[in-house]
Amino acid sequence: MKRLLNTLYVTTQGAYLTKEGETVVVKSGDDTLVKLPVHNLGSIVCFGQVMSSPALMGFCAESGVSISFMTEYGRFLAKVQGPVSGNVLLRREQYRRADNCDETLKIARAMLTAKFSNCRTVLRRMLRDHSEVRGGVAAGKFNIDAVSKVADRLGMSIGKLQRVESLEEIRGVEGDAAHSYFGVFDNLIIAQKEEFYFRERSRRPPMDNVNCLLSFLYTIVLHDIRSACEAVGLDPAVGYIHRDKPGRPGLALDLLEEFRPYLADRLVVSLINLGQVRASGFRKQEAGGVLMDDETRKAVLIAYQKRKQEELTHPFLNEKVAVGLLFHVQAMLLARYIRQDLDGYPPFIWK
DSSP: OOOOOEEEEEOOTTOEEEEETTEEEEEETTEEEEEEEGGGEEEEEEESSOEEOHHHHHHHHHHTOEEEEEOTTOOEEEEEOOOOOSOHHHHHHHHHHHTOHHHHHHHHHHHHHHHHHHHHHHHHHHHHHHHHHHTTOOSTTOOHHHHHHHHHHHHHHHHHHTTOOSHHHHHHHHHHHHHHHHHSGGGGOOSSTTTSOOSSOOOSSOOSHHHHHHHHHHHHHHHHHHHHHHHHTOOTTOOSSSOOOTTOOHHHHHHHHHHIIIIIIHHHHHHHHTTSSOGGGEEEOTTSOEEEOHHHHHHHHHHHHHHHHOEEEOTTTOSEEEGGGHHHHHHHHHHHHHTTSSSSOOOOOOO
8 A cells, every 4th residue: 555645735935945965945034944854755735935946846856756836825836746657558548438438427427426425424424413412403504404405415416327328417417416515515614604604616716714715625635636646647637527628637626526525525614613713814815815824724734634644444445544545545446447457436435
């Protein structure tokens, strides 16, 4: 099994990354913020005005450590990495299946089945927690009936996926399911309701605090999934749900669908409800977008890294796996299916 390596997130504006021997050094002015041996790192992610020396970029490329550059919002800008590894025959078969309508439907159906199932589990767990803790009487705006109905509707959407005959129909089912799920998402937030509310999904830029958290975590998870695809030899740009578009990591976005509810959505709800993030850590910009400050961003990243250290039993392998390795496991299983070592792609379904 692949070793769970740390990701170094650099959020300090004006920081400079450099190389000293076999270590990565992060400096701010004359101060050294951190020193880490490169062999302990899987990747480095820089947010906003962060610079890196050419020597460090070359060293990391040779060591198999990628360096990604993001805006302060978390939007991906560029990535520095060494030669791409992987089996050209695997990639060629990946491309063939992407051009085959039946194969595309089969893979897309599996991934979205997992997405709907994981969304339903998020809602059902919230229902269970309220039922046990408050005897069925929810605090704040939690609407048990509305959440329960959407959980049932997601189950029906899973059934619809098995009957669709085109990618356009699949996207229609996915759109309806996402609309229903986000329609009750505000109910999951039971603390700090005045500052953290959810009306609808907004992107580029996010228009409220909750959307800011969601977009940021989706981007971070996407970064890890993209790296996992590259590690097993798949092309992260060629997807099945998300079709070819210049600059878009279609396959990584496909796999992200399985992990949005389990990793990002749950973590956002926990951060808010447990008071680990506060409204004072967000600011509204002139264009209307919402941005996190450095301290809030660090708190989110620390919580995400802790979540990655947790373990669960993988539903297909029936083995204990660190959450941070799930991306590599799913990429590996997809590669095995594409190589015809498996009869079907087993998506990650959280139970």
